[in-house]
Amino acid sequence: MKSSRLLSILLLLQTRGRLTAAELAQELEVSVRTVYRDAEALAAAGVPLYGDAGHSGGYQLLAGYRTRLTGLSTGEAEALFLTGMPGPAAELGLGRALSAAQLKLRAALPAELREQADRMRLRFHLDAPGWYAEHEETPYLAQVADAVWRGRVIEVRYRRWKEPREVDRRLEPYGLVLKAGRWYLVAGAVGAEGAVGAAGAVGAAGAVGAAGARTYRVDQILSVRETAELAEPAQGFDLAGYWQRTQEEFHARLHPEEALVRLSPRGAARLTGVQARALAAGGTPDPDLPGWTRALLPIESQERAQEQFLSLGPDAEVLAPPPLRTRIRGALGIMAARYGADTP
Template identity: 50%
Template sequence: MRAGRLVSMMLLLQQRGRMTADALAAELGVSVRTVYRDAEALAAAGIPIYGESGHEGGYRLVEGYRTRLTGVTETEAEALVLTGVPQAATDLGLQTELAALELKLSAALSPQQRDRAERARRLFHLDVVAWFQRSETVPMLATVANAAWEQRELKVRYRRWKEPREVERVLRPLGLVLKGGRWYLAASQGTGPVLPYKVANLLAGSKTDTPFERPDDFDLAAWWADNLTAFDARRYRGEAVVRFSPEAVERAPDHLDADTVAAIAKADRDEHDWAVATIPIETEWVASGDLMKLAGVEVLEPPTLRTMIRERAQAALDLHK
C-alpha cells in the first residue's frame, strides 16, 4: 500500500511540478503528517525530492529529473495504446516493440501482479475481425501511420466505388481507426471536410515533405462516432415489411445487420409465430440479396421488392434445372 503511494507521490510531482503538502495529502487521501514521512522515505531511497518553505513553498523534484519505466523507449511508448489489440500492432509493424514493452511492464510488476497478468492473458483474448471475414491486406498502413505521426501530407492513388474509380489525392492524415478488422484513415484535403478513406483501397502513396497543422479541436473518436451516424442516415433509403419464421428470427443475427435484427426483435408475432417486422433497407437490390440468405422469409411490402426476390429466386432455379 505504502509503496504504491510513494510511486504516486513521485509521479504527481513529476507531472505537476511544485505541490504543497496539503495538496499532496488531498490527492493521495492521507494526512499531511503522512506526506512528510513519505517525502523523507523518497529522499532516503535516492529520489531527488526537496521541500521549500514559505508562501510559494512545497515539494519538488530536482529540475530535469524524470523517472523511466524500466527503460521504455519512444517507439515502445507509441505501442502502449495497442497492448490490448496485438493484431493492430502487427499491422502497424510495431509487434517487436509491443513484445519488448510487455516484457518491461512485466518486469516492473511484483510476483503476485505478474501471476495475475499472466492468468488474465490465458483467460482473455481479443479478436477484432468479424465472423466470416479475414483481415485485409494493408500494405500502405505503415506509410499512412508514419505520415499521420509526423503531420506530413500524403500523396496517394485511391480506388473508390464511383467513377472515375481511381483518383489521385493529396491528403492530410489526422488519424487511423480499426473497425471490424478494417483500417480507415481520417483525412482532409486541406480546407475541406475530414473524410474516411479505406486504407486497403490505397493503391500507392508516399509521405511528402510538406508539413501541416493538425486542428486543435479535432477529436478522432468523436469524428468517427459522427461518421457512423451519418453513414447509417445515408445508407437506409427505405423500409420493407417482412415476415420471418422462428428459424429465420434465430438465424438473423448471423446474416443481417444490427438495425434489422433490432427491428425483428421488437416485431409482433402472427398466428403462426412468425415475426412481422418493418425493417430499414438500403436499396431493394441489397435487401433482396440479404433476405435471400435466410430460409423462411416472406416480403409483404413493397411489391417491387417482393417481385425482385421472386425473379432472383427463379433465376437461381433456372440455373439448377
C-alpha cells in the first residue's frame, strides 16, 4: 500500500508540478502527516524531491527528473490496454497515435506485465454501438474535434427535424461525447439565433445545460468552417456533469408517467434501462404474492406501457393507475375471445 502511494506522489508531482502537502493529502485521501512521512521516504530513496515553506510553497521534483513507467500493477496494465478504442480513435484521426502510444507503453512494461497485457488485448474487444444501430457517417468529426481541441468558434450548416430543416449556426465547442456509437458535440450557440434549439440531439429541442450549452449530433453537421475567434466554456463548466444531467433530463421527459406493478422474479429480470434501475432502487416484496416484487415504474405513455406489460405475460400485473389496468383488461378480453374457440 505504501509503495503504491509513494509512486502516486511521484507521478502526481511529475505530471502536475508543484503541489502542497494538503493538495497531495486530498488527492491520495490520507493525512498531511502521512504525506510528510512519504516525502521523507522518497528523499531518502534518492528521489530529487524538495519542498518550499510558505504560502506559495509545496513539493516538487528537480527540473528534468522523470521516472520510468515501472510501477504499474498487473490490473493497471491490463486496464490501460482494455481502454484503447481503435474505432473512435481512428474517427478522431488518432488511430496511429493510439497504436504508437500502446507500442511505447508495451515496451516500457516488464516482461510479466507485457504478457498479461497482450492476453487482455487478445481476449477482450470493446464494441460500443448497439446491435441494430447502423453506422452513421461523420465526415466533419475530425474538423469538429480539432476546433474543440484548439478552442475555436465554428460556423456550421446543421440538419434538424423541423422546418427549416437546414440552419446555419455559430458554435463555441465545449467538448465531444461518444454515446452508443454516436458522436455528439456539446457547444454554446453564438448570436441571436443561438437561442433556437438543435433538435435531433439529446432531447426534443436540443438539451440545454450549464452556460447555455446544447447538444448537437455530429452526423447532422453538413458543413463546418473554423474561425479565428476563441471559444471557451464558462468557468467551472464540467462536460461529464453536463452530460449526466442531460441524460437524466432526457429520461425524465421520455418517461413522464408512472405505474404500480407487481412482478415475478422472471418478470423483474426482463426489465431494462430506467425501469430496471427504478425496480432496484424502490422495489419491495409484494405482500400478496410471496417471491414477487412490487415497484413504481416510470412509463412513456399508457399505450406504450400496455404493450410492454402485456409482453411480460403472466409475470406482471399492473395495479395502478386504474385507466392503464382497464386498458390491459380490455386487451386481454379481446385476446381471450379470439382464442376462446377453435378457428374453423
